[in-house]
Amino acid sequence: MGGTFDPVHYGHLVTAEAARAEYNLQQVIFVPTGRPPHKEKIEISNAEDRLLMTTLATLTNPYFDVSRADIDRPGLTYTIDTIEDLRRVYGPDATLYFITGADALLEILTWKDAARLVDMCQFIAASRPGYSLSLLEKALGRFFTEKRQAFHLLEVPALAISSTDIRERVRSGRPIQYLLPETVAYYIIKNRLYTRRSA
Numbered sequence: 588m589g590g591t592f593d594p595v596h597y598g599h600l601v602t603a604e605a606a607r608a609e610y611n612l613q614q615v616i617f618v619p620t621g622r623p624p625h626k627e628k629i630e631i632s633n634a635e636d637r638l639l640m641t642t643l644a645t646l647t648n649p650y651f652d653v654s655r656a657d658i659d660r661p662g663l664t665y666t667i668d669t670i671e672d673l674r675r676v677y678g679p680d681a682t683l684y685f686i687t688g689a690d691a692l693l694e695i696l697t698w699k700d701a702a703r704l705v706d707m708c709q710f711i712a713a714s715r716p717g718y719s720l721s722l723l724e725k726a727l728g729r730f731f732t733e734k735r736q737a738f739h740l741l742e743v744p745a746l747a748i749s750s751t752d753i754r755e756r757v758r759s760g761r762p763i764q765y766l767l768p769e770t771v772a773y774y775i776i777k778n779r780l781y782t783r784r785s786a
């Protein structure tokens with residue numbers, strides 16, 4: 588599961604656990620992005636902070652793990668490179684699933700080497716509020732129908748939680764508890780994330 592995870596929240600965790608249970612996955616690997624090309628203009632937190640928050644959030648689930656693959660790779664982060672790295676680690680026989688929100692998958696056509704990417708892994712698209720799965724089919728068109736077997740649609744409890752909203756809450760002093768694990772909330776407060784201007 589790739590993401591900026593700035594910060595990681597219960598939307599991510601519920602989705603990951605639902606995907607694991609539904610598809611009987613041996614492991615869910617959270618891969619915080621390095622520099623995402625679509626967020627180049629947005630200020631994102633330090634990679635080590637995002638990695639640590641993701642580690643804290645996934646600690647209690649034995650199936651969850653965190654990878655540094657994207658943050659250690661120089662340059663912009665592309666999913667195709669992530670999948671190639673994971674393929675090298677887990678070998679040719681592993682079935683790789685890329686877990687993503689339907690909102691992110693809607694943009695797959697704009698991703699680097701999209702056609703090659705859908706041949707390299709399966710996709711689990713989780714629906715989140717405001718994004719219907721039929722929308723995905725409509726938006727991706729032939730791309731979706733031709734590679735239909737690579738896409739798996741997963742309805743998760745509608746959680747209207749987003750990192751953007753959490754960052755805004757911190758900035759304006761509104762509560763964030765119950766939206767994300769307590770340890771992550773403490774990490775944010777202790778390190779004054781989202782309140783001070785970071786470099």
Ligand code: ATP
Nearest residue numbers: 590591592598602687688691715746748749750751
């Ligand atoms: P931001 O608001 O900064 O974009 P975000 O909440 O969308 O943050 P990301 O790190 O961008 O979180 O998302 C990582 C992945 O998790 C993406 O595939 C995204 O679609 C998915 N995702 C994010 N929030 C939810 C949610 N509440 N339910 C299901 N999937 C989610």
Ligand code: MG
Nearest residue numbers: 591691749750
């Ligand atoms: Mg997002």
